[in-house]
Amino acid sequence: MLNFVNFSLIFLHILIIFTSDVASAENENKNNRYPFIQIGSKYYFINATLKMNWFAATEYCRSYGGDLAHIESPEEFQALEKYFLDRDKESYFWIDGNDLASEGKFMSHTTGRPLIYTKWYNGNPDNFNNEDCVEVTVYHQKALYMNDNQCERERQAICQYREPTMHESVKFAVPLNQNENCMLRILAEAFAQAADNCNSCTQHTLQPTS
Numbered sequence: 778m779l780n781f782v783n784f785s786l787i788f789l790h791i792l793i794i795f796t797s798d799v800a801s802a803e804n805e806n807k808n809n810r811y812p813f814i815q816i817g818s819k820y821y822f823i824n825a826t827l828k829m830n831w832f833a834a835t836e837y838c839r840s841y842g843g844d845l846a847h848i849e850s851p852e853e854f855q856a857l858e859k860y861f862l863d864r865d866k867e868s869y870f871w872i873d874g875n876d877l878a879s880e881g882k883f884m885s886h887t888t889g890r891p892l893i894y895t896k897w898y899n900g901n902p903d904n905f906n907n908e909d910c911v912e913v914t915v916y917h918q919k920a921l922y923m924n925d926n927q928c929e930r931e932r933q934a935i936c937q938y939r940e941p942t943m944h945e946s947v948k949f950a951v952p953l954n955q956n957e958n959c960m961l962r963i964l965a966e967a968f969a970q971a972a973d974n975c976n977s978c979t980q981h982t983l984q985p986t987s
């Protein structure tokens with residue numbers, strides 16, 4: 778028969794295992810985004826060994842559960858600029874902008890909406906020989922700019938980690954939380970019941986069990 782001390786220890790043990798599982802699952806969720814790495818406030822994946830046309834680049838990013846990079850602010854652009862100034866001033870990289878649907882209207886393939894932030898290189902976008910896809914590169918070893926270029930050109934892809942949308946995270950989180958609460962309640966109820974049934978063994982709790 779379990780005495781009160783044993784039961785308490787088992788209960789605590791289960792509780793510790795259970796809560797640490799929940800905590801580490803949350804940590805994993807935040808940190809384990811391989812192969813995406815944090816650059817500024819976002820997570821990106823750039824496979825330096827691969828060059829591809831813009832269409833292949835969108836598919837490549839999607840195959841990793843991401844999208845071509847969607848730059849939303851000067852801060853995000855500056856973070857990428859610093860990254861490339863430190864590492865790769867030579868290469869060209871596809872991002873999500875394009876005016877494929879309507880010439881001159883640059884849209885984000887990631888959001889389906891007009892580009893929020895642009896920093897065009899002098900004289901661009903110029904649609905020179907029909908350029909419909911947006912690349913970034915470091916110009917004159919100094920600063921990162923955007924340029925419209927021909928979508929068939931081979932460039933590296935800047936893929937961006939796709940954060941779960943509010944809709945997806947609610948769908949995902951609610952059953953999980955109910956489940957967690959439910960398990961904790963069952964454990965707590967079992968514990969309370971055992972404590973109730975155990976009024977007579979209060980004496981034992983103060984004694985070593987072995």
Ligand SMILES: *[C@@H]1O[C@H](CO)[C@@H](O)[C@H](O)[C@H]1NC(C)=O
Pocket residue numbers: 812824825826827
């Ligand atoms: C990058 O591309 C190469 C060539 O396809 C591939 O072997 C490698 O696994 C890729 N890197 C990652 C992190 O997926």
Ligand SMILES: [Ca+2]
Pocket residue numbers: 876880881904907908909910925
């Ligand atoms: Ca164009």
Ligand SMILES: [Ca+2]
Pocket residue numbers: 901902903904905908924925926
């Ligand atoms: Ca151009």
